[in-house]
Amino acid sequence: MRIPRIAWAAYGFALAVIVIDQITKAMILGSADVADSRLIPDGYLFASVIPGVLDFTMVRNTGVSFGLLGGGSARWALTVFSIIVAIALAVWAVRAERRTLISAIGLVMGGAIGNVIDRIQYGYVVDFIDFSDTGLFPWVFNVADSAITVGVVLLILDSLRPEASAQVGAAHEKS
Template identity: 35%
Template sequence: MPNTQSKKGLFQFYPHNLLWLGLSVLAIVLDQWTKWIASTHLNYADPVPILPFLNWTLLHNYGAAFSFLSDAGGWQRYFFTSLAGFVSIIFIFWLMKMPKKMIILPMAIALILGGAIGNLIDRVSLGYVVDFIHVYYQDSHFPAFNIADSAITLGTILLLIDTFFLEKKRIQNAETRNV
């Protein structure tokens, strides 16, 4: 069996990173399954109280995460579809090139990728994204979101942690080894 760890070509991937693609697929499946449940069991814009701060409320989002640009007139569908497709391709390549020792960064990329593709599926097939998680406190309401948005948000938080804390440590370790 050839040593795939030593090859560094553009299309050479590390097999261990298939696990991270599996996390992306899990995020996509959970997202699509919960959106299907919301679409088939909830009435549009009719809140179902779950907790004192949480409703299930079926909404159609024509914008980006958390309804950003949802009232922009229609151009955003094509923009966000193209953007999600382009970013997904880049993230797949980036994810598959991750060294085996890294955990937080590939997890972040996998979650962002899964969330982006989950919402991309909605945008292409429906023309909008299904949102149903509605969090609020008294009269302050957070825009409705879904599992894909949650995966993107969690992935972004992990990416920031990796960038601001772990990357510095990797650079310091590399400099120590090179001395």
């Protein structure tokens, strides 16, 4: 099977997200003066980057993006689900032709895999970007969560484009 060049762009976006996500998590975890990251207490303040606005705070996320559906009992189910989503997105990228769609696929795929790596390695996702002091955004998140969110927004925007809607309609008429 020949993979079109545009699909490689999605895979490149995914790889970039994974690398940036894992590097930032390693830097944050490495900034604590402990031999094992499991010794870092939940809620540990690594740094107050912009006091009252942005902190880097340790949160063990056992749920999905932004800590939703947490609890830890779904670790492996969420891991398998995320891997299936990433595979489906990789296949979709082979058929995608629009740049916005390719970007969205790559971002979501990379974010999903970045968080899967954490679930396998730690049993939870490392979240640390914390805007909760503003009172506007109570969740603590990471680069992978951000990529997933931006990717989903791009998927929605792409689906609203007139040519995207026409292609969906044409696909339904053929079936």
